[in-house]
Amino acid sequence: MAIKVEEYIREDASNPYKEWFDGLSSQVAAKVTVAKLRMELGNTSSIKWFDGMGEYVIDWGPGYRIYLAKDGDTFIVLFGGGTKRGQQRDIDKAKALLVEYKARKKAMTTKSSNKHKG
Template sequence: MYEVKHVLSANGVDIYQAWLDTVQDTRSKARITTRVDRASLGHFGVTEPVGDGVFEMKLDFGPGFRVYYAIQDRKIVFLLGGGSKARQQNDIDQAKVLWKSYKVQQK
């Protein structure tokens, strides 16, 4: 099992939660949350590394939702953001910056 943590931006914003709050369809929001819950149990589903230790969890519904995360010590999943296929590269870049910043703060 993994512990799930939300990484905050430099100004204290939970990027993942802020994105999830923009998902209007309650069914999609529930499906996204269920997918993250499954990941906490080690069932990540379809994922791909996107570089710098960041992974993209692909969700095959809605506009092609994505959840960005990183894993540390095989114990903790850090949620770094979310988005859709349409903004994929911007979301990946943002997740990488957030992960890099988080790691620097932990040293």
């Protein structure tokens, strides 16, 4: 079962995942790329779900994490993540991005339904 995995793009066109990913060493970037491919192929066994979002744990090195949300059949990568050491800070960032994502989606849905009423 293939899963669509998208990176969250903020209203100002910034991409928190890309910003994080671009700062990784090539070795870590390769591990993260494999993790993303596994998600796309439907392997979600490394994701722990809590508070409406997921944490994909890469059991290597300092324990890298990728934070995401599920939206229908799509995974939205909210925030690239970090390591076990900064886990709470990273979770807080991802939660804030999830709130932002949901608010933007709701606003777009409201705009769209208002267009059809007029």
